[in-house]
Amino acid sequence: MAQISLTFPDGNAREYDAGVTPAEVAASISKSLSKKAISATVNGAHWDLQWPIDDNAQVAIHTLSDADQALELIRHDCAHIMARAVQDIWPDVKVTIGPVIANGFYYDFDRAEPFTPEDLGAIEKKMREIIALRDPVRTEVWARDRAIQHYKDSDEPYKVELIEAIPGDEPLRMYWHGDWQDLCRGPHLQHTGQVPADGFKLMSVAGAYWRGDSDRQMLQRIYGVAFANKGDLKKHLTMLEEAAKRDHRKLGREMDLFHFEDVAPGSIFWHPAGWRMFQSLIAYMRRRQDAAGYVEVNSPDIMDKSLWETSGHWQNYRENMFLAETQDDREYALKPMNCPGHMMIYNHGVRSYRDLPMKIAEFGKVHRYEPSGALHGLLRVRSFTQDDAHIYCTPEQLADECLKVNDLILSIYRDFGFEDVHVKLSTRPENRIGTEESWDRSEAALQTALETAGMSYSIFEGEGAFYGPKLEYVLRDAIGRDWQCGTLQVDSNLPERFKSTYVTPEGDRQAPVMLHRALFGSLERFTGILIENWAGKLPFWLAPRQVVVASIISDANDYVHDVVNALKAAGIQAEADIRNEKINYKVREHSLAKVPIILAVGEREVTDRTVTVRRLGEKQTSVTSLDEIVSELQKAATPPDLL
RNA sequence: GCUGCUGUAGCUCAGAGGUAGAGCACUCCCUUGGUAAGGGAGAGGUCGAGAGUUCAAUUCUCUCCAGCAGCACCA
Numbered sequence: 216m217a218q219i220s221l222t223f224p225d226g227n228a229r230e231y232d233a234g235v236t237p238a239e240v241a242a243s244i245s246k247s248l249s250k251k252a253i254s255a256t257v258n259g260a261h262w263d264l265q266w267p268i269d270d271n272a273q274v275a276i277h278t279l280s281d282a283d284q285a286l287e288l289i290r291h292d293c294a295h296i297m298a299r300a301v302q303d304i305w306p307d308v309k310v311t312i313g314p315v316i317a318n319g320f321y322y323d324f325d326r327a328e329p330f331t332p333e334d335l336g337a338i339e340k341k342m343r344e345i346i347a348l349r350d351p352v353r354t355e356v357w358a359r360d361r362a363i364q365h366y367k368d369s370d371e372p373y374k375v376e377l378i379e380a381i382p383g384d385e386p387l388r389m390y391w392h393g394d395w396q397d398l399c400r401g402p403h404l405q406h407t408g409q410v411p412a413d414g415f416k417l418m419s420v421a422g423a424y425w426r427g428d429s430d431r432q433m434l435q436r437i438y439g440v441a442f443a444n445k446g447d448l449k450k451h452l453t454m455l456e457e458a459a460k461r462d463h464r465k466l467g468r469e470m471d472l473f474h475f476e477d478v479a480p481g482s483i484f485w486h487p488a489g490w491r492m493f494q495s496l497i498a499y500m501r502r503r504q505d506a507a508g509y510v511e512v513n514s515p516d517i518m519d520k521s522l523w524e525t526s527g528h529w530q531n532y533r534e535n536m537f538l539a540e541t542q543d544d545r546e547y548a549l550k551p552m553n554c555p556g557h558m559m560i561y562n563h564g565v566r567s568y569r570d571l572p573m574k575i576a577e578f579g580k581v582h583r584y585e586p587s588g589a590l591h592g593l594l595r596v597r598s599f600t601q602d603d604a605h606i607y608c609t610p611e612q613l614a615d616e617c618l619k620v621n622d623l624i625l626s627i628y629r630d631f632g633f634e635d636v637h638v639k640l641s642t643r644p645e646n647r648i649g650t651e652e653s654w655d656r657s658e659a660a661l662q663t664a665l666e667t668a669g670m671s672y673s674i675f676e677g678e679g680a681f682y683g684p685k686l687e688y689v690l691r692d693a694i695g696r697d698w699q700c701g702t703l704q705v706d707s708n709l710p711e712r713f714k715s716t717y718v719t720p721e722g723d724r725q726a727p728v729m730l731h732r733a734l735f736g737s738l739e740r741f742t743g744i745l746i747e748n749w750a751g752k753l754p755f756w757l758a759p760r761q762v763v764v765a766s767i768i769s770d771a772n773d774y775v776h777d778v779v780n781a782l783k784a785a786g787i788q789a790e791a792d793i794r795n796e797k798i799n800y801k802v803r804e805h806s807l808a809k810v811p812i813i814l815a816v817g818e819r820e821v822t823d824r825t826v827t828v829r830r831l832g833e834k835q836t837s838v839t840s841l842d843e844i845v846s847e848l849q850k851a852a853t854p855p856d857l858l
Numbered sequence: 859g860c861u862g863c864u865g866u867a868g869c870u871c872a873g874a875g876g877u878a879g880a881g882c883a884c885u886c887c888c889u890u891g892g893u894a895a896g897g898g899a900g901a902g903g904u905c906g907a908g909a910g911u912u913c914a915a916u917u918c919u920c921u922c923c924a925g926c927a928g929c930a931c932c933a
Binding site for chain 1: 859860861862863869889890891892893894895896906923924925926927928929930931932933
């Protein structure tokens with residue numbers, strides 16, 4: 216038998232027979248390693264302990280203390296153990312697929328009756344029994360035909376379909392533990408007992424389409440989370456609780472920011488405090504765009520169908536547009552996008568190369584009939600306000616304009632405390648319009664902007680819009696969640712459809728290049744993200760309510776109004792609370808409403824012209840003169856771009 | 859849109875085939891209290907909408923509407 220040389224992480228090499236498995240290698244090193252081993256890395260590939268190694272290789276044996284490999288295997292084995300548990304309890308359930316996902320795993324099943332929350336408990340119990348069996352995991356490579364026949368015999372139609380969808384006739388890998396068997400790429404753990412019995416939890420069951428296709432069978436998906444130990448699981452569950460506490464729908468109610476009604480699903484009723492915050496965002500963005508050379512416009516909300524036919528929206532998105540019925544014979548639609556309106560503004564009159572770049576911005580409210588199941592608080596609504604702008608420029612200006620947008624986005628996100636920003640670059644899809652040269656130019660402009668700015672980005676091949684490539688800006692919030700907000704898209708479609716031109720220095724007419732960009736994206740959505748990011752405790756300049764001045768005794772009520780007036784005169788949002796309640800009561804109520812500053816005034820403060828300051832989250836109070844607190848809060852109320 | 863679950867007072871929730879209850883919030887009275895709920899009284903609900911079964915439906919059945927979780931979608 217041929218000899219091969221395996222090199223270990225410490226640099227030492229040893230000779231083995233070709234076809235040796237990592238399990239045998241581990242055994243040759245030590246008995247304890249052989250017991251603890253879970254998998255290996257062979258020449259960079261994650262390798263099952265049972266897979267043979269045929270050539271010289273770099274080999275590392277993993278144990279449960281190698282977090283990356285361990286978590287992947289624990290989660291993957293959990294999915295299989297769950298499927299086995301389900302088929303143990305309900306033998307007629309059909310299995311499909313069960314991959315590893317962030318923090319855990321899922322498995323999709325086909326079963327006529329729905330799984331109930333009680334069922335999840337029973338499945339968990341059965342899983343722990345399987346783990347306790349410490350069943351060895353076994354794997355074999357089967358010919359494709361044999362595998363198909365096997366699944367036909369065992370009446371697992373989904374597995375048959377999966378195999379038939381795998382191209383070529385490469386052999387397939389089968390796995391077993393106990394009598395239970397699944398088709399799987401692997402790798403897997405050594406035995407079921409390596410899954411920590413107290414490190415996983417089944418979370419929920421929900422519908423999911425077979426193969427992600429909404430035209431196909433709806434399956435039942437059971438989600439679970441799994442970690443290396445009980446402590447990590449608990450940490451994760453605590454994080455979920457923390458996220459639930461930050462839910463902007465809950466905070467929106469508690470802080471009295473907005474609400475929804477059945478008569479307008481997906482549309483927001485903004486209350487005074489929420490609307491103030493919303494308007495602060497618009498005011499901020501208006502200043503930033505003004506400074507960056509944008510001009511603001513406003514285009515009609517309802518326009519004739521013919522405009523939407525010209526833009527192409529009618530053909531592509533008619534199902535998702537709100538239509539307006541009127542007494543005349545014309546058909547109108549509520550705008551789902553601002554761009555066609557901006558095209559009309561651009562096209563009104565003759566544009567010269569001297570006018571470019573022309574940056575048209577609008578805080579336009581767009582309406583889209585989103586599928587009912589997609590609606591979610593402020594994050595996915597049917598009518599929302601975009602901080603939308605379109606940049607018309609020459610091909611030569613394109614790269615520079617992309618860079619400018621990128622810089623503006625980053626600078627703005629930084630003002631909101633978002634430093635961790637990732638970009639997704641989506642390139643030309645199969646189904647597209649425009650010349651290869653214009654795609655080359657557009658993609659290069661976006662990529663160059665990212666490179667020049669030193670951005671972290673990933674490329675999504677073929678994911679671009681049919682009219683041009685796009686960037687999507689993803690920011691990470693205070694508890695590590697990612698939110699897609701800004702977007703920058705190059706468009707060679709609309710200028711053509713609307714026959715837009717500019718006069719070149721030579722006196723010719725040429726089509727401008729057009730950029731679509733939104734920085735917050737949807738103002739409504741961004742507001743929701745900010746609420747969740749700050750858990751409702753927004754920075755003072757953005758806080759929906761800033762100051763409550765509360766009287767301790769009714770004799771201080773007049774002075775309360777003096778203080779409120781002084782604050783208001785300084786541009787601070789202040790309210791009086793002179794209700795016939797004790798100060799404890801007032802402090803509790805305003806603290807729960809997350810008002811950042813409570814100023815309490817009683818007999819002493821009236822006499823001394825002072826206030827007692829209580830800051831949200833602090834128990835300690837301090838006494839300050841009225842003048843001092845006004846100037847301090849005035850500074851705190853200044854938006855970051857005006858500091 | 860699809861699968862499952864849910865819908866009772868402004869909010870959080872209990873309840874039962876014989877037309878409803880709690881706490882908080884609200885109104886009034888007493889209380890003027892120094893930093894997370896002072897006391898008392900009162901008002902408030904076609905039990906999401908419609909239809910069916912029944913002597914009787916808020917409760918059971920169906921349809922619709924809305925919400926929640928996920929999937930699909932997101933110009």
